[in-house]
Amino acid sequence: MGKILGLGEVAHFGLATLFFLLFGIGALSGSLYIGQGDMANAANVIGACAVIALLPGVIFLYFGLKLARERSVLQDMSRFLMEKQRTSLDEVAARFRWSPPDAEDKIVLAINEGHLRGNFDRGTKQFFTEGSQQNMEFIARCGICGAGIGMWASKMAPAKCQYCGAEPRPGFKPPAPPPAPVPVLILAPPGMPVTGAPYQYGMAPAAQQYGMPSYGVPAYGVPPYSAPPYGAPPYGAPPYYPPAVAAVPPPPAAGPVQPTGQGSDISPYPQEVSPPPPQPPKKKRTVKFLFFSMKSGALKTIGFILFSIGVMFLLAAIGASFTFWGGQFFMIVCSGVLYLPPLLIGAAVIVRAYREEKYKEQLLDIVDYIETYRRITFVMLARKMSLPEDRVRKIVSDILEFELVEGYITQDNSEFIVALRKEDVKTVRSCPYCKNPSLNLQIIRGGSEKCPYCSGVIYFQEGS
């Protein structure tokens, strides 16, 4: 219950303040009674205020503080992960004194809360932030000792082989940090009204950006350069050097950087431009299905009305049996005519409505299974839904009738396949593992199929 009432921490603090103010006002009112010597009323008022105002205030303050602390921890962890770019869960766990599963949970929470963006690496059990791939490279082997180190390292920082302790990339030179800007004189551009000083100070990038020889010193002002004459542009600066944003060269377009590590070429297939991934089907509900959906609701309503009428007659009959002579007899007669039929029919209709509701839920569950699996056998569906296969087939035929899913049942009547784009299905004729050429497996994009001969999992691959 970290977040009561779905409010943020600021709202919690606000409500706590409000309740404390309320308590303060109440306590003041109570103290007026003390002044009059009416201690009983004073105690009543202050006690009531403590229950009505102080207690909720303390609760809101507690949860507000708890939320603030949780957020602060998540932000700290997110900053740490963004600085590291790629970190193992063990490192996060050690840094924040959590267990690795807890660290993983916190990372997921930080992603959900929007503090962090990135993904997990299943192979190395590391977390990497979004965009960090451009700054990292994979080093498969140490270039010095030849050991298979299989590590990710920053392109900007030296790495260390865990076996020989040397830099595993021979000839690696960390790129020089960008030169620090130096103060220069900036002249007012022609046409600009000069109202005060004839020139102004600004910051210019270092000399080598303009093709000048770099001596590791500022562009001018120290030997071997001297200050330019008055009115002349500073050395290394373009003739027109407008202030602020125009002086900053536009950043280079960020394109994907090819990793230069010694990662192995693992794909035996030629590279192709893959079509965009298929979008999940939009949930569509036909008029027929809407009527079907409303059926259970309508039945429930009718059932409750009938049942209520029955209950009213029953109560009337019970009342009658106590009020006038012959009431007992009247009640017995009525039981068969007035209240029993509506009670029984109403109960039966309600039961039927709940069955319909359950059927609808099962139908929607099967729709979701089909859409998520895209290709699923009836046996598998029956097992997952804990239903007999015949019932599953009946539900699937209803799904097709309501047009909830576009697809078809295979010729051997064993599985259901959703309608897919042509480019999202590949037919595999030969197994890449056992080389058996007599396969005829259809694989859907992103998915895989098992070779019936060697049980090797064959994934969908562009160009195969």
Place this chain on the structure above:
Amino acid sequence: MAFLFDIKDTTYKWLGIFSLIWAFIFIPIGIEFIGTTDKRDSGMIYLGLCLPLFLVVGILFIYFGLQAEREKREFEKLAGYLKAYRRIRIPALASKMRLSEYDTERRIIRCVRLGLLTGYIDRASDEFFNPQGMEGKVLITCPNCGGSVEQMIIEGETGKCPYCGSLMVQAK
């Protein structure tokens, strides 16, 4: 549907809080009235109405709200895992969520229906993957030991040979 799921816990809790506030207002008044001689009947009515109507209903609403919140958090956590991993085997996810595989899969299906995530389940590898996890490179043989490896490696991920344990990435 997702919106209703999203506000379910908050709605229950607000209704519970409102009921409890009324209970906290009326119950002391009822007790006060019972203490007096002339308003004893009114006090009994106050208590008789407030206890079941506001106190019990309020506690029930808060209980349902907490249940709904727990369920919502669980679904969000599951969706977060699936988004962060992009492609994950359901048994691995089940162990992370401390649930059975069957329950995990049911929850995944529910998350998809609620619109918390989009993705598919691959029946052969028993993996759930989102559209990002769809485009990867397939590792057929380990370049280190030559063993046959069946893995799909997504961008940024590292593949691991189950035989020699060497790590490898997808080539661009």
